[in-house]
Amino acid sequence: MASGGSNFSVLLQSQQRPSTSQPLDAFFLTGSSPSFLGSRSMVSFEDVHQINGSTRPFFRSFDHEENVDDELDEYFHQPEKKRRLSIDQVRFLEKSFEIENKLEPERKNQLAKDLGLQPRQVAIWFQNRRARWKTKQLEKDYEALQTSYNSLKADCDTLLKEKDKLNAEVNLLTEKLLLREEKVKLESSEKEILSEEPQKKPIGDSASEDEGSKISSVACKQEDISSAKSDIFDSDSPHYTDGVHSSLFEAEQSDLSQDEEDNLSKGLLPAYVFPKLEDADYSDPPASFEDNALWCWSY
DNA sequence: TTGTGTTTTATTGCCTCC
DNA sequence: GGAGGCAATAAAACACAA
Numbered sequence: 001m002a003s004g005g006s007n008f009s010v011l012l013q014s015q016q017r018p019s020t021s022q023p024l025d026a027f028f029l030t031g032s033s034p035s036f037l038g039s040r041s042m043v044s045f046e047d048v049h050q051i052n053g054s055t056r057p058f059f060r061s062f063d064h065e066e067n068v069d070d071e072l073d074e075y076f077h078q079p080e081k082k083r084r085l086s087i088d089q090v091r092f093l094e095k096s097f098e099i100e101n102k103l104e105p106e107r108k109n110q111l112a113k114d115l116g117l118q119p120r121q122v123a124i125w126f127q128n129r130r131a132r133w134k135t136k137q138l139e140k141d142y143e144a145l146q147t148s149y150n151s152l153k154a155d156c157d158t159l160l161k162e163k164d165k166l167n168a169e170v171n172l173l174t175e176k177l178l179l180r181e182e183k184v185k186l187e188s189s190e191k192e193i194l195s196e197e198p199q200k201k202p203i204g205d206s207a208s209e210d211e212g213s214k215i216s217s218v219a220c221k222q223e224d225i226s227s228a229k230s231d232i233f234d235s236d237s238p239h240y241t242d243g244v245h246s247s248l249f250e251a252e253q254s255d256l257s258q259d260e261e262d263n264l265s266k267g268l269l270p271a272y273v274f275p276k277l278e279d280a281d282y283s284d285p286p287a288s289f290e291d292n293a294l295w296c297w298s299y
Numbered sequence: 300t301t302g303t304g305t306t307t308t309a310t311t312g313c314c315t316c317c
Numbered sequence: 318g319g320a321g322g323c324a325a326t327a328a329a330a331c332a333c334a335a
Contacts, residue, residue: 082307082308082309082328082329082330083308083329083330084306084307084308084329084330084331085307085308090307102322103321105320105321120309121308121309123321123322124308124309124310125307125308127309127321127322127323128307128308128309130322130323131323131324132306132307134323300335301334301335302333302334302335303332303333303334303335304331304332304333304334305330305331305332305333306329306330306331306332307328307329307330307331308327308328308329308330309326309327309328309329310325310326310327310328311324311325311326311327312323312324312325312326313322313323313324313325314321314322314323314324315320315321315322315323316319316320316321316322317318317319317320
């Protein structure tokens with residue numbers, strides 16, 4: 001620094017201490033001398049006569065002291081123009097702003113005095129500084145919002161894809177259910193036609209009728225078992241592997257008697273294991289599967 | 300050197316608060 | 318009504334590429 005022994009340089013160093021509990025008091029104790037008189041500040045026009053060899057313009061002159069005389073000339077001759085504050089004046093104001101971005105009249109006057117500026121200049125500087133700070137803050141907020149938005153959008157996209165996938169699966173399952181329903185209806189109507197045949201016969205002894213009924217029942221059982229088995233173990237049917245129907249099946253299995261379990265192991269499933277499709281509500285299974293048992297037991 | 304974009308300083312007009 | 322803050326804007330200073 002050109003004037004190493006100046007109050008300012010000492011005070012600036014003291015300001016660089018990490019402690020923030022000692023704000024700019026040190027600065028404000030510099031006395032009444034305008035040690036911050038900016039070389040090109042407007043206010044200096046009033047005080048320019050104080051500038052001599054020892055108190056010459058303080059800051060800008062650091063970089064080009066050889067121009068001091070020229071600058072002094074400028075002070076006398078150039079019209080009053082907008083001038084930038086020196087680097088150190090700005091640094092000082094920045095420090096002050098960090099501590100408190102609002103300016104009470106007392107503080108404003110003190111700052112003006114210490115920096116060799118007009119109080120109005122200090123006020124304007126704070127005004128503009130607040131505006132810049134606000135702009136920066138808005139940019140930060142915008143970036144934060146954008147980050148948040150991007151994250152949410154990514155989540156939303158993932159969920160939408162998952163939803164589409166599940167919808168496709170639901171459609172596939174619905175289609176299969178409808179097909180199966182159609183198949184069961186077709187089979188039932190065929191059986192109705194077949195069952196009308198024996199009823200046309202003259203009423204015989206009950207024993208032979210029972211025998212025929214049993215045979216029909218067994219035939220029905222075996223036929224349904226084979227068709228049901230083929231449905232249940234159809235590897236193309238994803239719904240039998242998704243845990244819903246399989247757990248349904250398992251739950252039913254656990255209620256089987258020993259004989260039924262034996263039949264199951266032999267491939268002879270009781271028909272009531274398979275509920276009537278038109279009555280089946282897979283979202284809320286009936287309490288008793290007997291309620292939904294296939295009517296074929298009645299044959 | 301010059302044209303152009305950015306930053307900084309300052310003004311103006313409006314608003315709010317005491 | 319005056320003081321002070323803010324937004325919008327002007328204008329000077331500055332940076333920088335061509």
